[in-house]
Amino acid sequence: xxxxxxxxxxxxxxxxxxxxxxxxxxxxxxxPIPDRYNTALVCHRWCFLACHPRLWLRVERPIKGVAEPGVxxxxxxxxxxxxxxxxxxxxxxxxxxxxxxxxxxxxxxIGGGELPDETVLTCSRGSDSALEFLSxxxxxxxxxxxxxxxxxxxRSGRLTIEGCVLxxxxxxxxxxxxPIVSTATAYPSLKKxxxxxxxxxxxxxxxxxxxxxxxxxxxLALQHVRAIYSRTSIFFWFEVGVVVDx
Amino acid sequence: MASQDCExxxxxxxxxxxSQDCExxxxxxxEKEEQKTVRVxxxxxxKKKEQKTVRVxxxxxxxEKEEQKxxxxxxxxxxxxxxxxxxxxAVARGSVMLRHMMELxxxxxxxxxxxxxxxxxxxxxxxxxxxxxxxxxGSGYGYGYSYGYHSESxxxxxxxxxxxxxxQLDQATLLDLLAASNYMEIEGLLxxxxxxxxxxxxxxxxxxxxxxxxxxxxYPPEEEEEVREEISWALxxxxxx
Numbered sequence: 001x002x003x004x005x006x007x008x009x010x011x012x013x014x015x016x017x018x019x020x021x022x023x024x025x026x027x028x029x030x031x032p033i034p035d036r037y038n039t040a041l042v043c044h045r046w047c048f049l050a051c052h053p054r055l056w057l058r059v060e061r062p063i064k065g066v067a068e069p070g071v072x073x074x075x076x077x078x079x080x081x082x083x084x085x086x087x088x089x090x091x092x093x094x095x096x097x098x099x100x101x102x103x104x105x106x107x108x109x110i111g112g113g114e115l116p117d118e119t120v121l122t123c124s125r126g127s128d129s130a131l132e133f134l135s136x137x138x139x140x141x142x143x144x145x146x147x148x149x150x151x152x153x154x155r156s157g158r159l160t161i162e163g164c165v166l167x168x169x170x171x172x173x174x175x176x177x178x179p180i181v182s183t184a185t186a187y188p189s190l191k192k193x194x195x196x197x198x199x200x201x202x203x204x205x206x207x208x209x210x211x212x213x214x215x216x217x218x219x220l221a222l223q224h225v226r227a228i229y230s231r232t233s234i235f236f237w238f239e240v241g242v243v244v245d246x
Numbered sequence: 247m248a249s250q251d252c253e254x255x256x257x258x259x260x261x262x263x264x265s266q267d268c269e270x271x272x273x274x275x276x277e278k279e280e281q282k283t284v285r286v287x288x289x290x291x292x293k294k295k296e297q298k299t300v301r302v303x304x305x306x307x308x309x310e311k312e313e314q315k316x317x318x319x320x321x322x323x324x325x326x327x328x329x330x331x332x333x334x335x336a337v338a339r340g341s342v343m344l345r346h347m348m349e350l351x352x353x354x355x356x357x358x359x360x361x362x363x364x365x366x367x368x369x370x371x372x373x374x375x376x377x378x379x380x381x382x383x384g385s386g387y388g389y390g391y392s393y394g395y396h397s398e399s400x401x402x403x404x405x406x407x408x409x410x411x412x413x414q415l416d417q418a419t420l421l422d423l424l425a426a427s428n429y430m431e432i433e434g435l436l437x438x439x440x441x442x443x444x445x446x447x448x449x450x451x452x453x454x455x456x457x458x459x460x461x462x463x464x465y466p467p468e469e470e471e472e473v474r475e476e477i478s479w480a481l482x483x484x485x486x487x
Contacts, residue, residue, distance in 0.1 A: 017425075022425065032480070035444075038450065039447060042456055043462070
């Protein structure tokens with residue numbers, strides 16, 4: 001990490017005298033990785049603006065019926081238009097369909113409601129999974145409901161699931177219906193301590209239905225499981241990753 | 247009104263075509279109506295021409311300055327240091343702010359821009375003059391910040407004029423021009439300047455960005471590390487810089 005030099009500079013650098021809208025407009029021309037990430041670390045104000053929801057893609061029905069840039073009618077369109085590192089905000093309510101959507105670039109999907117229950121992605125009977133992840137991704141505040149198959153299929157990369165609800169068939173046929181299926185395999189990392197292994201991190205997520213919460217078909221293992229039973233449901237925290245020999 | 251009649255004639259013609267009986271009668275009736283409306287339109291057009299020549303004749307007797315204004319319709323824009331620029335109305339419409347002022351009728355005695363200097367205004371005016379025919383003026387509303395979504399096709403090839411305009415600008419002038427185009431709501435120029443600044447940010451590390459733009463780092467080291475952790479979820483490699 002670069003040491004912070006004793007940088008003495010005018011407190012009002014000319015670029016910081018631009019208003020928020022202008023700066024966000026400039027940032028919108030940068031790709032999230034690595035340029036917008038670098039700008040976010042410059043100072044507090046830039047961090048606030050570079051990560052601002054105004055720069056996110058949105059999945060919602062446009063109010064005026066006029067197509068706005070950055071607003072998409074369905075999740076698939078938003079995902080194909082997004083750049084690696086983008087965040088997609090999925091509007092609460094409505095009927096979002098997610099069937100076998102493959103995600104091959106790092107994306108963050110966020111539900112737009114107060115509670116995860118307000119934004120529901122439904123996966124219909126004919127599909128294997130709602131979302132299939134082949135890259136490091138993060139999802140938060142969403143409900144994913146799979147009528148027959150699995151909710152999330154994790155193939156590679158690091159997947160973080162935070163504050164979500166995963167719902168599956170109540171009495172499923174064993175081999176079909178798990179909320180999470182991970183087929184990722186560990187591979188020997190080249191440098192020690194470099195965290196680029198595949199894995200899955202689940203936090204504060206309700207898992208309902210399914211034969212068991214997660215099925216690991218690859219070489220990763222379930223670990224660090226923590227569950228809290230609340231009055232109406234169970235919240236889980238766990239990780240799926242490389243088993244570390246102690 | 248003439249067009250409405252023509253439309254009515256066309257629809258009645260169409261209706262007549264679909265019905266089989268009285269076809270001949272209907273078509274001849276439609277033809278007669280059409281002839282009538284054409285005659286009416288011709289007569290109203292002749293009337294308008296007549297009125298116009300009367301008006302022009304009358305105005306030529308008025309003061310020359312007023313007549314020029316009515317026919318050429320220009321806007322006078324003054325910078326905050328007193329430099330004046332005169333533009334055709336069509337040119338000034340490239341700036342949404344000026345367009346609204348003209349529509350509200352408050353630009354008749356000229357417009358003074360308190361935050362735009364003469365040097366910057368000259369650049370903006372030259373941009374407007376060049377682009378008067380090429381830009382469609384946009385929706386005249388918002389150039390919404392496209393929510394971070396820019397398709398490759400939207401990064402259209404800049405004209406040589408655009409490239410030359412921003413090429414020789416130093417950083418301070420470029421940022422002033424950006425602020426001015428935001429203030430005057432000139433969509434194309436705002437996008438051009440923002441893209442240019444974004445080019446200067448691309449490929450740089452955080453520290454290099456700070457140096458280029460003289461920004462002081464207001465993160466204490468521990469917080470910087472925290473923020474880095476938080477936002478780097480998508481990175482394959484944790485180490486950067």
